[in-house]
Amino acid sequence: MKPLSLITGNTRGFSIPSLIIGIVLLGALFCFPSFVQSPYALHMMILLFLSTIMGESWNIIGGYTGQYSVGHAAYYGAGAYGTLVLLQKWEIPPWYGMWAGMAVAVLLSLIIGSICFRLRGPYFVLASIAVAEIVRITVLNTPAVTNGAEGILLSDLPPFKIGGTVITDFVSKVPFYYISLLLAIFTIVVTWLLQNSKLGYYVQAIREDQDAAHSLGISLSLYKSIALAISAALTSLAGSFYAIYIKFIDPSTVLSLDLSVQIVLIAIIGGIGTIYGPLIGALVLVPLSEALRSNVIAQGLINCGVVREDSGVGIFLKEHLAHAHVLIYGILVVIVILFMPDGVLGFVKKKSRDWGLGTGKGLDR
Amino acid sequence: MAILEIKHVSKFFGGLAANADVSFTMTQGMIMGLIGPNGAGKTTLFNCITGYYPPSKGEVLFKGKLMNGLEPDMVCKLGMARTWQKVRPLAKMSVQDNVMVGALCRTGSLKKARELAMEQIMVVKLEHKADFPAGRLTIGERKKLEVARVLATRPELLLLDEVMGGLNPSESEEIIQLILDIKKQGITQMVIEHDMKAIMRISDRIVVLNSGEKLTEGSPQEVVNNPEVVKAYLGDFHA
Ligand SMILES: Nc1ncnc2c1ncn2[C@@H]1O[C@H](COP(=O)(O)OP(=O)(O)OP(=O)(O)O)[C@@H](O)[C@H]1O
Ligand SMILES: [Mg+2]
Numbered sequence: 001m002k003p004l005s006l007i008t009g010n011t012r013g014f015s016i017p018s019l020i021i022g023i024v025l026l027g028a029l030f031c032f033p034s035f036v037q038s039p040y041a042l043h044m045m046i047l048l049f050l051s052t053i054m055g056e057s058w059n060i061i062g063g064y065t066g067q068y069s070v071g072h073a074a075y076y077g078a079g080a081y082g083t084l085v086l087l088q089k090w091e092i093p094p095w096y097g098m099w100a101g102m103a104v105a106v107l108l109s110l111i112i113g114s115i116c117f118r119l120r121g122p123y124f125v126l127a128s129i130a131v132a133e134i135v136r137i138t139v140l141n142t143p144a145v146t147n148g149a150e151g152i153l154l155s156d157l158p159p160f161k162i163g164g165t166v167i168t169d170f171v172s173k174v175p176f177y178y179i180s181l182l183l184a185i186f187t188i189v190v191t192w193l194l195q196n197s198k199l200g201y202y203v204q205a206i207r208e209d210q211d212a213a214h215s216l217g218i219s220l221s222l223y224k225s226i227a228l229a230i231s232a233a234l235t236s237l238a239g240s241f242y243a244i245y246i247k248f249i250d251p252s253t254v255l256s257l258d259l260s261v262q263i264v265l266i267a268i269i270g271g272i273g274t275i276y277g278p279l280i281g282a283l284v285l286v287p288l289s290e291a292l293r294s295n296v297i298a299q300g301l302i303n304c305g306v307v308r309e310d311s312g313v314g315i316f317l318k319e320h321l322a323h324a325h326v327l328i329y330g331i332l333v334v335i336v337i338l339f340m341p342d343g344v345l346g347f348v349k350k351k352s353r354d355w356g357l358g359t360g361k362g363l364d365r
Numbered sequence: 366m367a368i369l370e371i372k373h374v375s376k377f378f379g380g381l382a383a384n385a386d387v388s389f390t391m392t393q394g395m396i397m398g399l400i401g402p403n404g405a406g407k408t409t410l411f412n413c414i415t416g417y418y419p420p421s422k423g424e425v426l427f428k429g430k431l432m433n434g435l436e437p438d439m440v441c442k443l444g445m446a447r448t449w450q451k452v453r454p455l456a457k458m459s460v461q462d463n464v465m466v467g468a469l470c471r472t473g474s475l476k477k478a479r480e481l482a483m484e485q486i487m488v489v490k491l492e493h494k495a496d497f498p499a500g501r502l503t504i505g506e507r508k509k510l511e512v513a514r515v516l517a518t519r520p521e522l523l524l525l526d527e528v529m530g531g532l533n534p535s536e537s538e539e540i541i542q543l544i545l546d547i548k549k550q551g552i553t554q555m556v557i558e559h560d561m562k563a564i565m566r567i568s569d570r571i572v573v574l575n576s577g578e579k580l581t582e583g584s585p586q587e588v589v590n591n592p593e594v595v596k597a598y599l600g601d602f603h604a
Contacts, residue, residue: 198469198478205466208455215415215449217441217470217518273457 029181033174042173046245048286049180050238055266055278056187057234060194062264063272065227066207068125071112071132072263075232077139077255078105079239084152084249085145093158098240105236106229108135113225120210129257136255151250154243176245183241184279187234191275194230203227207273235263265329269336271343280345288332292325367429368393368522368553369414369445374423376406376413376577383409385577386423391522396548397555398568398585402597405574407557408450411524415447416440427522441470447524448511450557456500460491460510463499467517485513489543505536512543522553529558541567565589573597 033042054076061067082101086092092100116127139146146152159169168175194200202223205213214220243249253259262285270281291297298317301307307314340347369391376384383406391397399407413420416437425432427445435443455463464482465475472478486492489509494502499510508528515523525544529537537560544567547554558564564571565585573580573588575597581588588594 196475198473198475201462201466201469201475201478204458204462205455208457209453211417211437212449212453212455213466214437215417215441215447216467216514217438217446218466219436219438 026185030178033177039173042177044286044290046173046176046180047290048282049177049184050242050245051266051282051286052184052279053180053187053238053241054235054263055270055281056184056191057231057238058263059231059267059272059274059278060191060203060234061224061228061231063267063274063277064191064194064200064207065203065224067117067224067228068264069116069128069228069231070125070257070260070264071128071130071135072231072235073255073257073259074108074112074132074135075105075235076239076242076259076263077135077249077251078102078108078232079236079241080243080249080254081139081146081152081239082236083240084154084243087154087157087244088152089145091158093160094240094244095160098237101240102233102236105232105239109228109232110225113221113228117221117224117228129260132255132260133257136251139255140251146251149251151248151253152243154247157244157247170244176241180241180245183237187237188275188279190230190234195275199223199226204273262329265333267343269332269343271345271347274343274345277343277345281343284332284344285329288328289325292321292328295321297321366393367391368427369555370424370426371410371414372424372426374410374413374420374425376409376418377421382577384413384420384574387574387577387579388423389572389579389582391553391555394548394551394553395569396544396553396567398564398571399555399557399574400559400561400564400571400588401574401580404576406577407574408526409577410574411447411526411555411557415445415524441518441520444519444521445524446515446518446520446522448508448515448526448528450526450530452504452507452511454499454502454507454510456498458499459496460499460502461486461495463510464514464517467514470518482513482517485517488516488546489513490539504531505533508532508536508540509543512540516547520552522555523547525554525556525558527557527559529560529563537563561589 032045036042054072058069058072061069079098079101082104083094083097086097086100087094112128112131115131116124119127140148142148143150157170160167160175170176202213202218205216205218206220206223210220239254242254266281266285267278268281269284270279271277295318298321301317302309302314307317336343342350367390371390372388374384374387375382387410399410401407409418412418414425414432416432416435416439419434427440427443430443432440455466458466461479461482464485465478468478468481468485472481483492483495486495489512491506491509491513494506499507502510512525512528529540532540541563544554544556556564556567568585570582571585571588572582573594580593580597581591583591
């Protein structure tokens with residue numbers, strides 16, 4: 001078996017080379033902050049892990065179960081608000097508050113599931129959007145608890161102590177780096193466990209054909225609900241983390257439709273229904289959105305002489321490309337759907353098969 | 366002993382009576398043939414029996430228990446399972462994983478399910494395709510997969526909807542042998558099939574549906590010699 005099987009997700013046992021690569025990669029990630037002190041680099045890595053957590057979480061309900069929720073901001077927001085409201089109003093530390101946020105997210109997922117899972121295909125998608133919008137508007141209109149549109153600014157984050165010893169006071173980005181890394185690993189492990197369980201088989205059967213699954217003894221409502229609850233719980237962790245890392249949340253960032261769409265894109269671009277697809281998606285999307293935000297693309301086009309800086313096009317690009325991420329994402333999705341229907345990971349798998357790399361067996365899973 | 370009792374079952378789609386007051390009884394271990402021209406309501410009857418639709422009227426009793434209102438997953442768990450006329454492979458999953466999904470109905474262990482699945486895959490002779498994605502099978506192989514997958518749920522009553530449709534004669538012969546083997550295991554079967562020769566060979570009794578109604582019921586000999594049955598089929602062919 002070739003090393004490629006590590007990323008192509010052959011799950012029937014690990015081969016020695018892929019295991020070694022995995023360990024080396026993990027080791028490098030754990031040592032990263034000792035070698036790279038740049039806050040910017042750490043920030044980028046943290047965003048990468050955060051996107052991975054979001055993508056992996058969505059993948060469980062979207063990729064494995066085939067239920068394309070475009071309302072995951074609701075669970076993200078539940079985690080973010082659960083954590084910060086408790087911290088700001090009652091000074092409950094986030095490592096307790098996040099469980100409350102998770103409980104809210106899971107409860108919400110059960111309610112949303114009971115409404116939306118009656119519907120199939122595009123109707124489910126629309127219902128998931130609608131319910132997430134209801135959550136956003138509710139938060140917007142309960143300022144007594146949530147500060148409404150103003151949002152919540154975290155004034156100070158208490159140090160994390162175990163039995164009186166301060167583990168970290170959160171002044172640098174390093175603790176956030178490790179927390180997000182561990183959470184990302186955790187979501188990948190959960191996905192791996194899912195794929196190798198009865199639940200994993202059942203939800204994939206539901207994705208492939210609901211009526212067939214139903215007739216083979218699978219309760220559709222039960223297994224869809226379990227998958228959504230797991231997905232919601234993991235997504236809320238991402239929201240909780242975001243809240244204490246960025247230290248400011250409001251409905252237009254943590255509860256927006258924009259966010260719901262981004263979560264879906266991470267998984268779709270990487271490759272849905274695979275363990276490492278969302279990780280690949282994050283590797284594509286995080287640098288891309290950063291490049292757009294910091295205007296390096298417009299500047300690059302100008303520097304390469306493709307467009308002149310003082311021309312109309314140059315000025316237009318410099319002014320607007322940074323705000324055009326939705327457009328660029330849209331184009332990216334079209335490209336992926338047209339040329340890589342199984343995402344970047346599926347594309348790599350197919351090419352590797354065509355070029356005779358890796359083993360044929362297991363690649364189709 | 367009666368394993369399945371169908372009592373005055375009707376199913377309406379708008380004004381169309383796809384099943385109209387159908388009643389019959391199946392005893393343990395038998396093979397019941399269910400025949401009738403296209404659109405007679407055979408598949409609809411399967412759907413009503415297995416909880417896919419609630420019957421508009423009437424009752425379905427399986428092992429004496431009322432099935433009306435039960436979801437298909439419960440019906441399957443209680444021991445009544447069906448195949449689909451329009452096959453429904455779990456396309457991206459391998460043949461073995463497809464059958465494992467069936468086997469997981471009776472066990473929580475993947476290891477056990479994998480073993481059970483392999484047994485059923487050997488029964489339908491698909492072992493050389495075990496790691497193949499189900500979406501890439503031929504029609505004949507897909508039909509066999511349907512049967513293996515449903516057998517893996519350990520049914521007491523098996524409903525087969527045209528598992529020979531679209532197969533060549535040698536494939537059909539394999540399926541006939543398979544059905545007879547399943548009978549030997551003591552599993553009761555109801556078989557929808559258009560091939561009269563095949564249905565005559567395997568059935569203990571035959572129910573004939575026409576325009577949603579039960580036209581007649583009897584031994585294979587009685588049914589072929591019934592002038593009304595001949596008329597229903599000829600009428601169908603000349604339409
Ligand atoms: N979901 C549905 N909605 C509306 N009409 C339906 C539905 N399902 C079946 N019918 C109609 O009910 C009648 C019986 O269909 P059914 O599929 O049960 O026939 P069949 O005996 O299985 O035919 P075939 O031999 O072609 O498979 C047909 O007229 C069909 O068009
Ligand atoms: Mg039919």
